[in-house]
Amino acid sequence: MVRVKKAAAKGGVSERSRRSAQGDPPKGAGGTKAAVKRQAEKEPKEEGEQPLDLGGQRQRWVHFAKQQKLSSEEAAKLLLDSFEYKGLVKHSGGCHCGAVRFEVWASADIHVFDCNCSVCVKKQNHHFIVPASRFKLLKGSESLTTYKFNTKKALHTFCKFCGVQSFYTPRSNPDGYGIAPHCLDEGTVHSVHVEQINGKDWEKAIKEHKTIGSMSKS
Numbered sequence: 217m218v219r220v221k222k223a224a225a226k227g228g229v230s231e232r233s234r235r236s237a238q239g240d241p242p243k244g245a246g247g248t249k250a251a252v253k254r255q256a257e258k259e260p261k262e263e264g265e266q267p268l269d270l271g272g273q274r275q276r277w278v279h280f281a282k283q284q285k286l287s288s289e290e291a292a293k294l295l296l297d298s299f300e301y302k303g304l305v306k307h308s309g310g311c312h313c314g315a316v317r318f319e320v321w322a323s324a325d326i327h328v329f330d331c332n333c334s335v336c337v338k339k340q341n342h343h344f345i346v347p348a349s350r351f352k353l354l355k356g357s358e359s360l361t362t363y364k365f366n367t368k369k370a371l372h373t374f375c376k377f378c379g380v381q382s383f384y385t386p387r388s389n390p391d392g393y394g395i396a397p398h399c400l401d402e403g404t405v406h407s408v409h410v411e412q413i414n415g416k417d418w419e420k421a422i423k424e425h426k427t428i429g430s431m432s433k434s
């Protein structure tokens with residue numbers, strides 16, 4: 217609750233944040249309609265603010281955030297991540313020169329495609345596919361350049377300084393990302409299973425593949 221305490225010291229903290237920080241239970245605890253109404257009267261909605269009513273969970277919330285030494289926002293992120301990305305780990309990676317850096321949530325046991333289409337074979341493109349929501353570009357959007365050819369559906373993004381393609385947008389999954397496992401930082405990958413995909417006969421291979429299409433769906 218570092219941020220809340222800081223805000224309190226400056227005197228700029230809202231009534232709700234103050235009560236959260238001190239762990240006071242809401243009056244009439246139990247989340248009755250009357251309690252909610254009183255709370256609502258006390259805390260007029262600021263424009264654009266989405267109030268988070270923790271109800272009877274307020275004590276747990278405050279305890280959790282304090283124990284983890286997190287701000288409310290950080291605690292919310294941690295809980296949402298652990299729910300949405302259950303069983304997944306956060307890998308980080310990037311290009312060779314460091315201009316491009318990203319993080320991606322995926323299994324520690326990754327399923328990699330080794331494609332033999334005209335471009336993949338030239339650059340030995342091995343990749344695993346994730347939904348776009350699990351990928352976050354941390355830096356380097358201005359350092360990326362994109363190569364397209366043929367249908368122009370695949371976006372072969374690479375670093376314009378070092379030439380390394382650490383991720384791209386595959387034609388098979390334009391709503392997701394293909395991540396180069398060899399561009400991940402060490403320590404988070406448990407195993408790598410490689411599947412050959414016959415990109416030379418792309419339409420047939422993708423049509424017949426049972427799971428590749430769902431890999432970019434969250």
Ligand SMILES: [Zn+2]
Nearest residue numbers: 311313375378
């Ligand atoms: Zn680079």
